[in-house]
Amino acid sequence: MKKRTEVSEAVIRRLPKYYKCIEKLINEDKEKASSKELSKEMGMTSSQIRQDLNNFGCFGVQGYGYNLGLLFKEIENILGLDKGYRCIIIGAGNLGSALLNSKEFKKHKFDFLAIFDNNKEKIGKSVGTFKVKDIKNLKEYINAEKVDIAVLAVPDNAVMKNYLELLNSNITGIWNFTQTKIESKGNIKVETVHLVENIMTLAYKMNAVNKNIVEGE
Amino acid sequence: MKKRTEVSEAVIRRLPKYYKCIEKLINEDKEKASSKELSKEMGMTSSQIRQDLNNFGCFGVQGYGYNLGLLFKEIENILGLDKGYRCIIIGAGNLGSALLNSKEFKKHKFDFLAIFDNNKEKIGKSVGTFKVKDIKNLKEYINAEKVDIAVLAVPDNAVMKNYLELLNSNITGIWNFTQTKIESKGNIKVETVHLVENIMTLAYKMNAVNKNIVEGE
Secondary structure, three states, X not given: OOOOOOOOHHHHHHHHHHHXXXXXXXXXXXOEXXXXXXXXXXXXXHHHHHHHHHOOOOOOEOOOEEEHHHHHHHHHHHHXXXXXXXXXXXXXXXXXXXXXXXXXXXXXXXXXXXXXXXXXXXXOOEEOOEEOEEHHHHHHHHHHHOOOEXXXXXXXXXXXXXXXXXHOOOOOEEEEOOOOOOOOEOOEEEEEOOHHHHHHXXXXXXXXXXXXXXXXX | OOOOOOOOHHHHHHHHHXXXXXXXXXXXXXXEEOHHHHHHHHOOOHHHHHHHHHOOOOOOEOOOEEEHHHHHHHHHHHHOOOOOEEEEEEOOOHHHHHHHHOOHHHHOOEEEEEEEEOOOOOOOOEEXXXXXXXXXXXXXXXXXXXXXXXXXXXOHHHXXXXXXXXXXXXXXXXXXXXXXXOOOEOOEEEEEOOHHHHHHHHHHHHHHHHHOOOOOO
């Protein structure tokens, strides 16, 4: 596979949007789309779309457009969604339970296999069809079950202990819902969900109306 | 106030990061910072930082840097965080409960005032220190309590009914946790939390390691 370099964070963040948009078009039995058609769906300019997709070696054919099947396969491959990911959740509170019970992740091949907690009152209790497992067995479970991703849905005072344990396991991805800053290290990649920043972006948009700050594209 | 125009989505999305970064520096008793210092904190280049902040009329002084107090006030003002936001949650499931119980939002002046549901088994029950209110009283409550933001944490089949009701209320912001696509309309601005897209970004990073795709900045 050829080496792809210097893909900007902004483009990376748009890839899942392309994936979902193209999946939708394929589900509507469409086989091809021009950058103009994609631009309508994505809410971006055609030239931005051509530029983005060129980054990944996906070239449209003049007068034909993009072959959606090929494009989907390529983006699926770039995101590694063809093989799927085995995930566990650490923290059996409301957030962990909400994630475990959501059907959206499984649809896109993120399989949630188990949920862990250190609270004796929670261990053994049911969350949907799962029983909460003892955090003591975390590392053993990860290695035996070949888990790829651990979701951190614990209080902030518990993050570092769990993080250090994950560093010693075979995990390769951490999805961090805590306020604690964790950075990718070695083979372990980290993605943090910044909910506070997200509601601040909403605040910006609401506030921009009053102040004539124009919303971005 | 001067009219600010054409601020890109990428810059808008970075504003909350600037806000939190500058807040942190101020809490460490720092009064000023160069774009180079900010660059270390933000994990971005100095020139990108100067460019971003110029968008909002925040100019650093050569040889002095940025006055953090002024910069913080300006960004706080742009985000409307100086006055704060009154919020309610629709949907008293695990996700709604997790958001209601989090302390992070209040810290940044997003005040969660109430939680609503249409499920008779949930209405009147406690979620932390709150009692779940009947969705029937939603509009009345919003208008009486001058609510700014409604958080949609309901199943997808319930979204449109709630959305239409919100359109008829005095709400000005919707924070959407559902999979249903809702767009800003008139005075109502919408921000959607795309959790599936977020975990796909993690997948990209994990997958990029194996394929020599270089991570963006």
